[in-house]
Structure formats: structure tokens, C-alpha cells
Amino acid sequence: MKRFCIHTITTKPLTIEECLIEFPKRGVTGITIWRQALEGRNGTDVRRQAADAGLDVISLCRGGFFPARNAADRQTAIDDNLKAIAQAHALGAPVLVLVCGSVPGQSLVESRKQITDGIAAVLPAAEKAGVKLAIEPLHPMYADDRSAVNTMRQAHEVCDALGSPPTVGIAVDVYHVWWDPELKQQIDLAGKTGRLHAFHICDWRTPTMDLLNDRGLMGEGCINIREISDWVDATGFTGHREVEIFSDRLWATDQHRFLDQIASSYANLYQS
Ligand code: ZN
Numbered sequence: 001m002k003r004f005c006i007h008t009i010t011t012k013p014l015t016i017e018e019c020l021i022e023f024p025k026r027g028v029t030g031i032t033i034w035r036q037a038l039e040g041r042n043g044t045d046v047r048r049q050a051a052d053a054g055l056d057v058i059s060l061c062r063g064g065f066f067p068a069r070n071a072a073d074r075q076t077a078i079d080d081n082l083k084a085i086a087q088a089h090a091l092g093a094p095v096l097v098l099v100c101g102s103v104p105g106q107s108l109v110e111s112r113k114q115i116t117d118g119i120a121a122v123l124p125a126a127e128k129a130g131v132k133l134a135i136e137p138l139h140p141m142y143a144d145d146r147s148a149v150n151t152m153r154q155a156h157e158v159c160d161a162l163g164s165p166p167t168v169g170i171a172v173d174v175y176h177v178w179w180d181p182e183l184k185q186q187i188d189l190a191g192k193t194g195r196l197h198a199f200h201i202c203d204w205r206t207p208t209m210d211l212l213n214d215r216g217l218m219g220e221g222c223i224n225i226r227e228i229s230d231w232v233d234a235t236g237f238t239g240h241r242e243v244e245i246f247s248d249r250l251w252a253t254d255q256h257r258f259l260d261q262i263a264s265s266y267a268n269l270y271q272s
Pocket of ligand 1: 171200244
């Protein structure tokens with residue numbers, strides 16, 4: 001199927017080797033790799049194995065988590081992001097996704113400043129490696145400890161503050177931004193500024209039982225995924241649509257059957 005990508009975290013119980021076998025059987029053509037799936041593996045080997053499986057490596061997830069209470073911890077975060085950039089380079093992943101981070105009790109303005117400084121510190125390494133950095137705005141329910149960047153507008157503001165380097169852009173994840181009244185206009189702006197680096201899909205369940213691990217399969221929830229996807233495509237974006245689902249409920253099911261469900265849900269979504 002066209003532009004069909006799955007994140008390794010979506011089928012967390014499977015090893016990356018199993019993902020490389022099972023994804024292509026469902027028509028998947030792209031894989032986004034989470035760093036924990038790489039543990040004990042050599043990035044260059046995985047790059048070759050993915051190519052042999054006929055899968056493009058779309059992104060590496062994830063870097064970020066720049067804000068911290070003290071300079072030593074901020075430097076630790078920078079060092080980890082430099083490592084992630086090197087991993088992305090070894091994998092042949094063109095994009096590193098950034099979950100930017102936040103510190104409970106620290107002002108969001110200060111955290112956004114630290115995020116901007118952190119990205120600036122790793123930018124030369126990313127440019128040298130040819131790895132794009134994609135700021136992923138996270139839903140405001142994560143503003144306390146996962147990301148002080150909660151809207152597309154704020155992601156654009158970080159890009160602006162950095163001087164709009166072409167390496168830095170935005171990962172649009174429908175789960176995080178579907179509610180935003182400015183969404184279409186901010187997606188248009190991302191297209192015009194060359195900042196649309198990645199597009200993630202899943203669904204929002206009602207009621208949501210867990211803030212992190214109760215995402216829905218496309219079609220199980222209330223997000224206007226196809227409409228948002230069409231807005232993204234209207235900017236000229238031709239990249240993969242990446243299925244990224246964290247779900248204790250779905251991880252507890254048979255992952256081969258779950259992959260079949262993902263493929264049929266994707267086919268339904270993009271059938272016309
Ligand atoms: Zn995402």
C-alpha cells in the first residue's frame with residue numbers, strides 16, 4: 001500500500017527482526033524505528049536488513065527531553081541527542097523525531113527556551129549527518145513532563161527562534177493536534193516553510209483510559225484523520241503516513257492479527 005509505514009513501538013511485543021518480516025507481508029513500505037528496539041543491534045546491520053526486507057527507514061524515535069533543572073542534566077540530554085543523531089545516520093533514517101521535554105514546576109516558557117537552546121546545540125551535528133530534526137508538538141495533557149511544545153504554532157515559533165534552519169521541522173501527529181482550531185492553517189504554513197518532516201496517525205478513544213497507552217487504531221475514535229491527512233497532502237507532502245499506536249490493550253492481543261487490523265484500517269482510510 002502506498003506510503004504505509006508502521007512504528008516499531010506499535011507492535012512493541014515484536015522484536016525488530018520480527019517487524020522486518022511481518023510488516024512487508026501487510027503491504028508496509030516504511031518503518032520508523034524506536035531506539036529501544038535497537039538495543040544490542042548495530043545500526044548499520046539494521047539498515048541493511050530493512051533494505052533487504054524492502055522497507056524504507058522513515059524516522060528514528062526519539063530524541064528530545066532537553067529541559068532540566070540544572071546545566072549538568074541539560075548537557076546529559078544534549079549528549080543523548082548527539083548519540084541519537086549518530087544512530088539515525090547509521091540507520092539511514094532521514095529524520096530524528098524530538099519529544100521535546102518539560103519539567104514539572106518549571107515554567108513552560110523557560111522549558112521552551114531550554115528546548116530551543118538544546119536543539120541549537122545539536123543542530124551542527126544533525127546538519128553534518130544529514131539528519132533532519134522533527135519537533136513533535138504533544139497534546140497539552142503532556143505539558144507537565146513530556147513536552148512544553150503543545151501546538152503547531154509553538155513548534156513553528158521554536159523553528160523561527162532558531163533562524164529557520166532547513167534541518168529543523170515538525171512531526172504532525174493527529175493524536176496530539178487534531179483538536180487545534182488553527183490546525184489547517186499551521187499545516188499549510190509547515191508546507192510553505194518546508195517544515196513538514198513527518199506525519200503520524202492513530203485515533204483518540206472515548207473515554208481515554210490511560211493518558212499514554214490507550215491510543216486507538218484508526219477508525220476506533222473521533223479524529224478526522226482522513227481530513228487532516230488531505231490537508232497534509234495538499235501542502236505537497238509525499239512522505240509516509242506512519243501508524244504510531246501506544247496501547248496496553250492492543251499490545252496484549254496477538255500482534256499478527258493486530259497487524260492485519262492495522263492494514264485493513266489503513267486500507268479503509270485511504271481507499272479513495
Ligand atoms: Zn507521533
